[in-house]
Amino acid sequence: MTKEERLKKRYNSEKRFKFYGILSVSLAMIFVLVLIQNIVSKGSSAFSRTTIEVDIIYNANLLEIEGPITKEALNNAEFYDLSVESILKIFPSQNAKEERQVLRLFSPDFEYEVKRVLSKKPNKINDIVPIRLTASDDVDQLNKGNFPRDLPEDRRRVSNFQLNIYDNLVEQDKIGKKFNDYFFTKGDSRDPELAGIGGSLMGSFFTIVICLILSFPIAIMASIYLEEFAPKNKITDFIEININNLAAVPSIVYGLLGLGILLSVMEFPRSTPLVAGITLSLMTLPRIIIPCRASLKAVPPSIREAALSVGASKFQTVFHHVVPLAMPGTLSGTIIGLAQALGETAPLILIGMVAFVVDIPGTPVDPSASLPVQVFLWSEQAERGFVEKTSATIMMLLGFLIVMNFIAVYLRQKFEKKWN
Amino acid sequence: MELENKKIKIQAKNLNVYYGAKQALFNINLEINQKEVTALIGPSGCGKSTFIRCINRMNDVIDICKVDGSIEIDGSEINDKKVDVVMLREKIGMVFQKPNPFPKSIYDNIAYGPIIHGLAEEKNQMDNIVETSLKKAALWDEVKDRLDEPGTSLSGGQQQRLCIARALSVSPEVILMDEPCSALDPIATAKIEELIDELKKSYTIVIVTHSMAQAVRVSQKTGFFHMGKIIEVDSTDKIFKNPSNKMTQDYITGRFG
Numbered sequence: 001m002t003k004e005e006r007l008k009k010r011y012n013s014e015k016r017f018k019f020y021g022i023l024s025v026s027l028a029m030i031f032v033l034v035l036i037q038n039i040v041s042k043g044s045s046a047f048s049r050t051t052i053e054v055d056i057i058y059n060a061n062l063l064e065i066e067g068p069i070t071k072e073a074l075n076n077a078e079f080y081d082l083s084v085e086s087i088l089k090i091f092p093s094q095n096a097k098e099e100r101q102v103l104r105l106f107s108p109d110f111e112y113e114v115k116r117v118l119s120k121k122p123n124k125i126n127d128i129v130p131i132r133l134t135a136s137d138d139v140d141q142l143n144k145g146n147f148p149r150d151l152p153e154d155r156r157r158v159s160n161f162q163l164n165i166y167d168n169l170v171e172q173d174k175i176g177k178k179f180n181d182y183f184f185t186k187g188d189s190r191d192p193e194l195a196g197i198g199g200s201l202m203g204s205f206f207t208i209v210i211c212l213i214l215s216f217p218i219a220i221m222a223s224i225y226l227e228e229f230a231p232k233n234k235i236t237d238f239i240e241i242n243i244n245n246l247a248a249v250p251s252i253v254y255g256l257l258g259l260g261i262l263l264s265v266m267e268f269p270r271s272t273p274l275v276a277g278i279t280l281s282l283m284t285l286p287r288i289i290i291p292c293r294a295s296l297k298a299v300p301p302s303i304r305e306a307a308l309s310v311g312a313s314k315f316q317t318v319f320h321h322v323v324p325l326a327m328p329g330t331l332s333g334t335i336i337g338l339a340q341a342l343g344e345t346a347p348l349i350l351i352g353m354v355a356f357v358v359d360i361p362g363t364p365v366d367p368s369a370s371l372p373v374q375v376f377l378w379s380e381q382a383e384r385g386f387v388e389k390t391s392a393t394i395m396m397l398l399g400f401l402i403v404m405n406f407i408a409v410y411l412r413q414k415f416e417k418k419w420n
Numbered sequence: 421m422e423l424e425n426k427k428i429k430i431q432a433k434n435l436n437v438y439y440g441a442k443q444a445l446f447n448i449n450l451e452i453n454q455k456e457v458t459a460l461i462g463p464s465g466c467g468k469s470t471f472i473r474c475i476n477r478m479n480d481v482i483d484i485c486k487v488d489g490s491i492e493i494d495g496s497e498i499n500d501k502k503v504d505v506v507m508l509r510e511k512i513g514m515v516f517q518k519p520n521p522f523p524k525s526i527y528d529n530i531a532y533g534p535i536i537h538g539l540a541e542e543k544n545q546m547d548n549i550v551e552t553s554l555k556k557a558a559l560w561d562e563v564k565d566r567l568d569e570p571g572t573s574l575s576g577g578q579q580q581r582l583c584i585a586r587a588l589s590v591s592p593e594v595i596l597m598d599e600p601c602s603a604l605d606p607i608a609t610a611k612i613e614e615l616i617d618e619l620k621k622s623y624t625i626v627i628v629t630h631s632m633a634q635a636v637r638v639s640q641k642t643g644f645f646h647m648g649k650i651i652e653v654d655s656t657d658k659i660f661k662n663p664s665n666k667m668t669q670d671y672i673t674g675r676f677g
Binding site: 308309311325 | 481506507523583
């Protein structure tokens, strides 16, 4: 082979390598984009809900109030009959079956929506108050274009009669859309239009806070001790190997541990963020210790020598110089560990976080769901409305993960000291 | 001879050092005189750095390192269990091969030692220590207007003088220098050498160097190490002009090493 040929071959192999690299990066990017596009296109509609405007006749006689109409009496009043009376007026029905179909255009919570508005307005009694009530999931999906209308009636969730009312309402401009605050403020529900991530958001928040409180100090102390103070012998080698092994243990095993010890033996309350936080911190500990030790190791020995040579003790050297210099790496390792814990589903299923919880937890010992488990729960539901809710929850979860990772990168770059 | 008039500051007797199974120093006997520069020369890996790291017990941090024998400073044994290394290192400053300022401001670099030893109680006392140390290290004029800037922003030579100033800040009696100029250019080296000449009036200095010209320029006494043993110790003049050992002769004339 001549010199020119060898040179050409070398250039070619460099070009080939570059091409493969670009190819794999583009493939990865395409997968990510397809994933995000899919989730966003399915989930973005969950952030709005369909409303039907109804002229509510404020007929105080239907409120079942005995005595004078005071604010307090209104707060305790039943608004069901009043609401039904006005709702049935939107379209003439022939029989009870048709009346039921009319009512089913609305979310079952309509009574409370009416009450929320009217109980604050005693001066409007005997007036007509237009209120935008939340439509049922079927109408919501119909309005969002997710239900094909050209199917035969027996394969549709919306009957011809209901479709007729819907078209009529559209003509009268009574159908509207508004921002879906329910999605953020409400807990889980059997009705998709009333289901929200409020409960699971709080559940995840409590879980992560408990996980942080438990795992961060323990992990930091363990890594400082192992890296800086522990004698290098067989025992510490053994511990190190085991920490690395623990980081690779499938997360569901930690769930079993939580179930077996925290729930069965110690009898902690089931389905609570407390147990979830403890279980996840077991999982997160080795995942924080490893990057912590790596960042402690990355502090150059010359800094330690410098501190020791002016007469700093071992303790002073570590806590005045090594730990502050390792902090950016430590913090970003912690945040990434927590981000993994936030997205963890399997161990939470085992400790009972899959329970159907409607109430939003107020404390870490209340039963609760968490974001990833909520995704899991909703993805099993048949209603079309839960499909968009599932994707929207994934969007929220991804959003939190991206924010956390961004903070980790930011901390690392901002506080990383440069030395030569 | 003038050597005998000098007071002995550091005395090593039968010093053996092991890294695990490997012996790094064999039976070192060396006397280092007060307020004088002692240069240690020898090929790479001959144990000169290991030796000076024994003087301030820097080898303690290496788990596998075992020191055997005695080093006395002003007549008291430093390898004794009762000796507190922190107090020892306050007395014996060290400057390393690569400048290693803390990634903190110039001021904080100097102030760190005095803070941990409680040498200054008030802010102006500390300012005083910082100023004197920087002046002694011939760095004050270059940095007095930017004491808040990070020590790492200085040039290599300035960083090394900052490290010398940091060593001086706790008023040591001995300064150990482990190839302090090996990472510096000739001009910075010249400045450090000038400084060493000045410092020897008040401090006992032990310098490890690879440059024989440097040993000639700065030191009064020279020890030649080879394979973990001291081959020859004598006045610098004698070592470089008329060494008594053939090996020393070969090394200083560049035949090996």
